[in-house]
Amino acid sequence: MADAKGKIKIGKRSVDGLPLAQKGQQVDYWDSDLKGFGVRVSHTSKAYFVMKRVNGKLTRVTLGKHGILTAENARAAAIDALSELHKGIDINREKAQNRERGVSLGDMLESYFMARQELKPRTVTTYRDLFRLYLSDWMSKPIGEITKDMVAQRHLKVSQKGKAAANNTMRTLRLVYNFANELLDDTLPVNPVKRLSNTRQWFKVERRDSIVAEADLPKWLTSVNRLDNPTIRDYLLLLLFTGARRTETASLSWSDVDMGQRTFVLTKTKNGKPLPLPMSDFIYQIFQRRAALRENDFVFPGTGKHGHLVEPRKQMLKVMDETGVKFTLHDMRRSYTSAIDGVVGYYELKRLLNHAANTNDVTAGYVVKNVEKLRPLMQRVTDTLMFAAHAWSPYEQPTPAESNPGVINLAEKRRQRQADTKFPYERHPSEATAPR
Structure with a gap:
């Protein structure tokens, strides 16, 4: 009692x-x-x-x-x-930490995704794929039981599939482990991925620098123009003439296109900052063609769950087989950058590519380029690429008639252009003229 x-x-x-x-x-x-x-x-x-x-x-x-x-x-x-x-x-706190230390790698990956809501869907898919392909047998293992030896051995094993894949897998594991350790107030063992740095086991993976060479642009452009699929044809052309990334272009919505102002905005960018761009004359014609063939809310419609184009691999292989020019979609961005290097200024190029300025570069903070200021730059870039591909340039300047009677005058040339409905890339290479 x-x-x-x-x-x-x-x-x-x-x-x-x-x-x-x-x-x-x-x-x-x-x-x-x-x-x-x-x-x-x-x-x-x-x-x-x-x-x-x-x-x-x-x-x-x-x-x-x-x-x-x-x-x-x-x-x-x-x-x-x-x-x-x-x-x-605090015994309760220690009990909670011990329970959490037993949380599996798979559970912690999901917790990471929940905490990092700003991650792009493509990034989430990439992380999931790396863990699924190379760490599937670790997913149910308590994250605190992953050792340095396990990491070193798995890194070498994955490298048999590809050195870049091995590095990316372990970098992803490192950030998830650091995230878990932060949740547990640094009670986990030292991040096991640190072993790769301490033993210099990371693989040196050369950055890709492949492009479509200027000498190959004529046959590449001709082959792309012959594609039966107009959506993929216009998609490849826009990639080359804007230097935009594959996903931000493929997901471009008509709501982000202003045909009246001749502008468009890439919203799903790598750095999360929307990139408004003006249309050159040639790019405007691409959008006109897209508008005439509009199927849904996307400029480049697709049949998958996303509603927009995802992977034009089959048509790309067709161009490669026909021309012998091997290329990836990101090669378009490198080709664009390579072709216009020196044509526009350093800050202008960074603005067109949506690259963030160096935080230590004070001058960059004062350089503001709005869409209209970029318009002549975009036109100059288009003209340069057109000339490199031996295509017709819309701003060719004929020799004055009085000094060369065999050349038609400017007014007559303009009338011909208005009457001619062909796209610039459909013209004959002999009509090429260097851009001003």
Whole structure:
């Protein structure tokens, strides 16, 4: 029986004799000998606990249920727990961390995605694919049990598939592990991926520098123009003449295109900053053609779940087989940059490519290029690429008629252009003229 202060001598018989509480209620009984040791009774069970202030905060630690834990063992556990609490050790926090240290790599990857809501869908897919392809047998393993030796051996094994894949897999593991360690207040072992740095095991992967050479542009452009699929044809052309990335172009929505102002905005960019761009005359014609063939809300429609073009691999292979020119979609960006290097200024090029300026570059902070200021640059870039591909340039300047009677005058040339509905890339190479 409990005394007047609700205290009992906690033992098997006394705890067995405590009546269960009414539903929805809990009753605490304290031990008469050991301060802070008690048993809580609910309407279904009885559980031993200790309670003590730690750093000014009242902390309650559950020791276990009566029947599973004997009263004698509960008293011994209570003495140990109270001793730890007296030292200022937060037992509940340590228990939580131990539980979390047992969380699997797969669970922590999902937690990472939940915390990093700003990640692009493509990035999430890439991380998932790396773990699925190369770390699938680790996904159910507690993240704290992944060792340095495991990382080093797996890195070498994945390298048999590709050195870049091996590096990317371990870089992704490193960031997920760092994320987990932050959640656990640095209670995990040292990041095992650090072994690759300490032993210099990272593979040196050369950055790709392939482009469509200027000498190959004529046959490449001719082959692309012959593609039966107008969507992919125009997509490849826009990539070359804007230097835009594959995904930000493929996902371009008509809501981000202003045909009246001859502008468009790439919204799904790598750095997250929308990139408004003007249309050169040639690019405007591409958008006109796209508008005439519009199927849905995307400039480059597709049949998949996204609604827009995703992978034009089949048509790309057709161009490669016909021309012998091997290329990737990102080669278009490098080809664009290579062709206009020196044609526009350094800051202008960075603006067209949507590259962030160096934070230490004070001058860059004062350089502001709005869409209209970029328009003549975009036209100059288009003319340069057209000339490199031996295509017709819309701003050719004929020799004055009085000095060369065999050349038609400017007014007549303009009338011919208005009457001619062919796209510039459909013209004969002999009509090429250097851009001004």
